[in-house]
Amino acid sequence: MSATIVSLPDQSTARIPKVNYLTKENGILSWLLTGDHKRIAILYLISLSFFFFIGGALAGLIRLELLTPQTDLMATDTYNKVFTMHGVIMIFFFLVPSVPATLGNFLIPLMIGAKDLALPKINLLSWYLYIAGGILAIYTMAAGGVDTGWTFTTPLSTHYVNTNVLTTGLAVFIAGFSSIFTGLNFIVTIHKMRCPGMTWFRLPLFVWAHYAASILMVLATPVVAIAIVLVALERTIGIGVFDPAKGGDPILFQHLFWFYSHPAVYIMILPGMGVISETISTFSRKRVFGYTAVAFSSVAIAVFGFFVWAHHMFIMGISNYAVLVFSLLTMLVAVPSAIKIFNWTFTLYKGSITFETPMLYTFGFMGLFTIGGLTGVFLGTSGTDIHLTETYFIVAHFHFVMVGGMLMAFLAGIHFWWPKMTGRMYPEKISQLAAVVTFIGFNFTFFPQFILGTLGMPRRYASYPPEFQVLNVFSTAGATILGVGYLLPVLYLTWSLKYGAIAGNNPWQATGLEWQVQSPPLTENFTRTPIMDHEAYDYEWLERQKEKEVTTSAG
Amino acid sequence: MNHISPVLWEFLVKWLTNFALIPPEASKIAPQMDALLFFMVLVSLIGLTIVTLLVTSFCILYSKGRHPVAVQVEGSTLLEATWTIIPLGLFLVMFVWGALIYFRVYTPPANAMNIYVVGKQWMWKAEHPGGQHEINSLHIPTGKPIQLTLISQDVFHSFSIPAFRVKREAIPGRYTTVWFEATTPGTYHLFCTQYCGTNHSQMVGDIVVLTPEGYRKWLDESTSGMSLAQNGERLFASLSCAACHNARPDARGPSLANVYGAKLALSSGGTVTADDAYLRESILNPSQHVTQGYAPIMPTYQGQISEEGVIALVEFIKNLNSDYRIQQTLNTTDLLPESEGSPRRPGPAAGGPAAKAPAKQGSAAQGMVKQ
Numbered sequence: 001m002s003a004t005i006v007s008l009p010d011q012s013t014a015r016i017p018k019v020n021y022l023t024k025e026n027g028i029l030s031w032l033l034t035g036d037h038k039r040i041a042i043l044y045l046i047s048l049s050f051f052f053f054i055g056g057a058l059a060g061l062i063r064l065e066l067l068t069p070q071t072d073l074m075a076t077d078t079y080n081k082v083f084t085m086h087g088v089i090m091i092f093f094f095l096v097p098s099v100p101a102t103l104g105n106f107l108i109p110l111m112i113g114a115k116d117l118a119l120p121k122i123n124l125l126s127w128y129l130y131i132a133g134g135i136l137a138i139y140t141m142a143a144g145g146v147d148t149g150w151t152f153t154t155p156l157s158t159h160y161v162n163t164n165v166l167t168t169g170l171a172v173f174i175a176g177f178s179s180i181f182t183g184l185n186f187i188v189t190i191h192k193m194r195c196p197g198m199t200w201f202r203l204p205l206f207v208w209a210h211y212a213a214s215i216l217m218v219l220a221t222p223v224v225a226i227a228i229v230l231v232a233l234e235r236t237i238g239i240g241v242f243d244p245a246k247g248g249d250p251i252l253f254q255h256l257f258w259f260y261s262h263p264a265v266y267i268m269i270l271p272g273m274g275v276i277s278e279t280i281s282t283f284s285r286k287r288v289f290g291y292t293a294v295a296f297s298s299v300a301i302a303v304f305g306f307f308v309w310a311h312h313m314f315i316m317g318i319s320n321y322a323v324l325v326f327s328l329l330t331m332l333v334a335v336p337s338a339i340k341i342f343n344w345t346f347t348l349y350k351g352s353i354t355f356e357t358p359m360l361y362t363f364g365f366m367g368l369f370t371i372g373g374l375t376g377v378f379l380g381t382s383g384t385d386i387h388l389t390e391t392y393f394i395v396a397h398f399h400f401v402m403v404g405g406m407l408m409a410f411l412a413g414i415h416f417w418w419p420k421m422t423g424r425m426y427p428e429k430i431s432q433l434a435a436v437v438t439f440i441g442f443n444f445t446f447f448p449q450f451i452l453g454t455l456g457m458p459r460r461y462a463s464y465p466p467e468f469q470v471l472n473v474f475s476t477a478g479a480t481i482l483g484v485g486y487l488l489p490v491l492y493l494t495w496s497l498k499y500g501a502i503a504g505n506n507p508w509q510a511t512g513l514e515w516q517v518q519s520p521p522l523t524e525n526f527t528r529t530p531i532m533d534h535e536a537y538d539y540e541w542l543e544r545q546k547e548k549e550v551t552t553s554a555g
Numbered sequence: 556m557n558h559i560s561p562v563l564w565e566f567l568v569k570w571l572t573n574f575a576l577i578p579p580e581a582s583k584i585a586p587q588m589d590a591l592l593f594f595m596v597l598v599s600l601i602g603l604t605i606v607t608l609l610v611t612s613f614c615i616l617y618s619k620g621r622h623p624v625a626v627q628v629e630g631s632t633l634l635e636a637t638w639t640i641i642p643l644g645l646f647l648v649m650f651v652w653g654a655l656i657y658f659r660v661y662t663p664p665a666n667a668m669n670i671y672v673v674g675k676q677w678m679w680k681a682e683h684p685g686g687q688h689e690i691n692s693l694h695i696p697t698g699k700p701i702q703l704t705l706i707s708q709d710v711f712h713s714f715s716i717p718a719f720r721v722k723r724e725a726i727p728g729r730y731t732t733v734w735f736e737a738t739t740p741g742t743y744h745l746f747c748t749q750y751c752g753t754n755h756s757q758m759v760g761d762i763v764v765l766t767p768e769g770y771r772k773w774l775d776e777s778t779s780g781m782s783l784a785q786n787g788e789r790l791f792a793s794l795s796c797a798a799c800h801n802a803r804p805d806a807r808g809p810s811l812a813n814v815y816g817a818k819l820a821l822s823s824g825g826t827v828t829a830d831d832a833y834l835r836e837s838i839l840n841p842s843q844h845v846t847q848g849y850a851p852i853m854p855t856y857q858g859q860i861s862e863e864g865v866i867a868l869v870e871f872i873k874n875l876n877s878d879y880r881i882q883q884t885l886n887t888t889d890l891l892p893e894s895e896g897s898p899r900r901p902g903p904a905a906g907g908p909a910a911k912a913p914a915k916q917g918s919a920a921q922g923m924v925k926q
Binding site for chain 1: 575576577578588591592595598599602603606607609610613614617618619622623624625626627628629630631634635638639642643646647649650652653654655656657658659660661662676709710711713715717718720721722723724726727728729731744746747748749750751752753754755756757759840843857858
């Protein structure tokens with residue numbers, strides 16, 4: 001490992017700026033009624049982590065049950081509830097809001113040179129909606145849970161289960177509005193609040209990725225809200241939209257559900273890709289290779305993402321020709337992801353690379369996302385989908401993309417911007433260790449599941465034929481390592497709040513506007529409106545700035 | 556190892572004995588599917604290796620220690636075009652190859668033997684044409700294309716046979732089909748792969764592939780004495796279907812002889828081919844599917860017949876190539892002594908108009924008796 005690029009202020013004299021967004025006001029109310037995007041981001045970070053650990057604990061229970069072929073830890077009903085809640089919490093209360101609501105909220109105004117998001121009160125409202133939905137989800141769990149699977153498939157969810165479908169549906173419905181408001185806020189902010197000189201092609205790629213994800217949030221989320229309302233109406237008063245006995249169509253629900261839930265995976269992954277663009281540029285000291293290609297590939301993913309939903313339904317008896325079209329479109333959506341991977345790789349070319357924790361997570365992301373993306377092609381290909389769908393291959397595929405990709409990106413981002421958010425550094429060595437442990441644990445957990453799926457082990461099974469045990473034992477063992485990998489950051493990041501080294505404005509020598517202000521920033525972000533007079537990722541500009549500072553202080 | 560840790564030893568042995576990356580290939584389509592899978596794995600491995608090699612070598616060559624000052628490179632249209640076009644080309648090859656397999660799996664050949672499968676929470680019921688029923692198992696011969704017609708009585712289920720590389724959703728209220736030709740005798744897993752509620756993971760069974768001789772033996776041993784069509788005939792009688800569908804000149808319902816596969820004109824306009832799905836719909840939801848020239852008077856049988864019952868009726872109608880059988884059911888419903896004038900079995904081949912004529916005479920005679 002080569003020398004670090006961290007440039008910390010002189011530690012004997014260093015101080016955290018007395019006035020910043022954290023110290024401006026005190027008391028719990030100043031947080032709960034805040035309109036400051038940075039404080040709302042912190043609120044999100046705390047609540048998201050809470051839900052992540054609930055979802056993670058449920059995942060632990062799933063893996064424990066699958067340690068043996070029989071159902072010995074819990075009854076099948078309980079198992080069904082556990083994996084349903086794992087899915088609901090992880091998707092709607094962690095992955096969808098994870099990067100946008102924390103990092104996006106914190107950074108977008110800073111990156112584009114704005115004081116706040118365009119609609120600060122709506123921003124706070126969306127946190128409250130998120131919390132309301134989250135509390136309802138937790139209440140559902142306490143009140144006996146729900147066992148429909150996170151996909152709420154009809155007619156199982158409308159006519160056959162007698163668990164808390166309505167309250168869970170309501171929780172998701174409310175959380176959906178939180179997501180719509182966040183997306184709306186980002187779109188308006190990015191359009192209207194860019195500082196002078198901040199043209200579209202000077203925006204950091206992080207902002208581009210969030211812009212693409214926001215379009216998906218605003219356009220796709222209402223559809224799942226409608227689908228959930230229809231499920232509720234069908235369940236309560238039997239309107240018969242999905243009931244074949246009343247002339248309804250049970251497959252219609254899946255169309256509606258996947259019309260949201262497929263774009264939703266891009267809502268989850270695009271902001272993560274934005275993080276990767278920032279970290280990889282900073283730690284290789286280079287402008288992202290092919291900036292425009294990366295920016296437009298985000299938009300391409302968002303656009304194509306709307307037209308591939310039926311690839312979740314290849315074996316459901318939709319027309320063979322529809323399958324042909326959706327399979328082809330799925331192949332097209334895979335291309336922009338491939339472009340991104342190669343562009344990031346070539347960003348390293350002729351760079352000057354260092355290996356801090358965010359960079360290690362970034363490498364983890366690139367490897368795991370490549371595997372996740374390529375296995376997605378196995379599933380988008382109609383023929384092989386027949387064999388692989390509804391098995392552990394699917395489970396492994398989306399965990400590679402969502403956990404291997406998104407969560408790695410989230411952790412990369414949290415470590416990268418931690419100094420900006422808190423004004424203090426995280427401890428480098430132990431966090432590098434955590435990144436490596438996470439990577440190893442992740443592969444141990446999820447790689448065997450590809451083989452299990454190819455062998456035919458169906459997903460959502462509480463018991464399984466004994467010949468699948470060995471691979472399941474591997475997977476459970478890996479999950480234990482992964483658990484340690486996730487627990488470590490919680491511990492040392494909390495520790496660093498008090499004992500971490502003072503970070504200074506720009507410890508990574510990064511070029512973004514957010515790094516040119518104090519850490520933690522002022523409530524109003526900038527003392528005067530910044531003027532963007534250079535391209536994004538312009539490291540030469542940064543060098544010139546530093547020279548200027550030196551001459552000024554010397555003179 | 557054994558004296559170090561018996562548990563670990565057992566674990567290792569179990570792993571090695573069961574170590575496999577793919578399930579057995581027991582159908583004609585399996586090797587074709589696997590060929591594509593191998594191709595994709597190969598492409599993925601190459602792709603992953605390229606990315607890993609590039610990242611690793613760049614990390615070594617351009618680490619800060621070796622390369623203290625970065626050289627700014629804007630991008631390269633040529634390179635970017637390369638890594639857009641090559642993956643796109645490879646993905647398109649997979650798309651075409653996959654689509655060929657997909658169409659093969661879901662387009663049954665005309666000579667396939669049809670077996671009905673009903674999924675319900677939480678079991679699979681198979682109905683063989685010879686009247687054999689099975690629960691959570693399916694016996695089939697090698698070397699003969701088998702078509703499954705699937706339906707669910709409640710929620711979505713999915714009929715998955717990993718060893719055959721086929722899978723098809725069983726949907727409430729709709730028939731779906733899949734076919735395969737087994738190649739290797741043996742017992743293979745049958746899974747329900749669509750989450751269907753509490754005992755989803757217990758909705759499993761065995762696919763028993765037998766040699767043609769073994770299959771014949773099994774058929775003989777498990778026959779209930781009645782074929783599926785005969786079961787349907789019995790149901791046809793007990794539901795008094797023949798009260799209207801009796802082919803008499805004044806019949807209130809259309810004749811059902813030879814209706815399967817025919818193009819029918821509907822009173823709502825338009826034509827429809829009478830396939831399994833149409834027959835099922837006409838029984839359960841008749842007012843939506845009235846044949847031209849008839850009044851919409853047929854009551855719905857929704858909720859009165861199980862999916863198995865509907866299947867038996869459909870199978871009966873499918874095999875009905877003269878009205879003679881219907882006259883017979885009239886007899887059974889009316890419990891009248893058979894008229895001497897009734898012709899005996901016209902034989903399955905005699906489905907043409909010539910065979911129908913005497914049947915109609917018979918019906919007239921019986922009609923009189925009934926009055």
